Amino acid sequence: MTAPSQPQKSTYDVIVIGAGIQGSFTAYHLAQRHQDTLLLEQFLVPHSRGSSHGQSRIIRSAYPQEFYSRMMPECFRLWQQLEAETGTTLYRQTGLVLLGPPGEPELEACRRNLGVEEVLDAAALSRRFPGFQMQAGQVAVLDSTAGVLFADRALRAVQEVFRRHGGTLRDGEKVLSIQPGATVTVTTTAGVYKAPRLIITAGAWTGAFVEQLGLRLPLQPLRINVCYWREKQPGSAGLGSVSPCFLTLGLSQAPHGIYGLPSIEYPGMMKVCYHHGSPTDPDKRDQAPSSDIALLSSFISSYLPGLESQPAVMETCLYTNTPDEDFILDRHPKFSNIVIGAGFSGHGFKLAPVVGKLLCELSLGEEPSYNMAHFAISRFPGVLGAAQ
């Protein structure tokens, strides 16, 4: 049955472009603060074409950079609040093992920021994580606060609360152009909208998208192979659904780090991936060469010998990397009512509750709750090079 047609509303307090976890959390904070908010998404939701899909993401307090570690207590609190608001479980505490050579600078910095004294040797680690074989000359540090966020479920929950607070999510509606000004005009495949404030959280599409606003941001989309590895003998590898996550730091054979999560998506399979991928165009991702399976296979054979040495299932996901792998959270240098959140460099999911809060504060012209120097566009020279 077709509902009687109503004239489509076209004016809002704020428009947010991109309904991944960052745009959705930004819209959530705006709606909770009584801003009439329109969240626009090019694909029908839910979808698996950006960076926020799939069932699992690591959440951890351990960061080498203190400015991320400082945000984590508030992130944990806000994730818990979202669980309470929606009556869903979004987090499973498993702990995270950080692994590397003794004295490795990032490992040491994580240990300092965690306030953990103890490093685990091979014997201590195998009691905690029986399926994992640390190699000679390595140590491990345990972040016991860490665990897994149920990603798809989390995205749905944020969008549900956004709508409950009166927010509008229009999906299947791609933004084609932006006309800056005191009132910003946004033209999509289905309509024209106006608002005094705009926030762009377009994931891997952001770099190309903001060129129309005279900005050339150093954002590199990467195609990531998400690999699932099957146990050789069911139940034998000590890799149940509550075994810890892990992340390597400073291993010469895997300079960007290898990470793993317990069996969640596929029973009897562990997710183990390389924290890097092939440069790609998000609309042509399957043309990018598939890399790093050999590197992962060799790692699995040594460190996780209970797993088969070829992935049983492979999916894809996108990173959007900045040169320093820190986020971009800032106002457009020329149009201060346009805010950009991008470059989450493969580690933004856990931080989305605070990222959303910061983008909301920037957009409303408030003093941000955290020091924003690390996220400023001005750290990259020459970004105002394009048109305009």
Ligand SMILES: Cc1cc2nc3c(=O)[nH]c(=O)nc-3n(C[C@H](O)[C@H](O)[C@H](O)COP(=O)(O)OP(=O)(O)OC[C@H]3O[C@@H](n4cnc5c(N)ncnc54)[C@H](O)[C@@H]3O)c2cc1C
């Ligand atoms: C394999 C993998 C593993 C990861 N592991 C972790 C982890 O363990 N822990 C962690 O914290 N983080 C992790 N991350 C990173 C995290 O998932 C991302 O940082 C986060 O999902 C980025 O969200 P986003 O909203 O910026 O991007 P997206 O989810 O891609 O959202 C952007 C949205 O904008 C939409 N869009 C783009 N252009 C337009 C347009 N013109 N009009 C309308 N809509 C548009 C897109 O369709 C998309 O839905 C991982 C990422 C990947 C890929």
Ligand SMILES: O=C(O)[C@@H]1CCCCN1
């Ligand atoms: O953000 C994280 O915690 C993980 C670390 C490993 C790579 C993927 N992202």
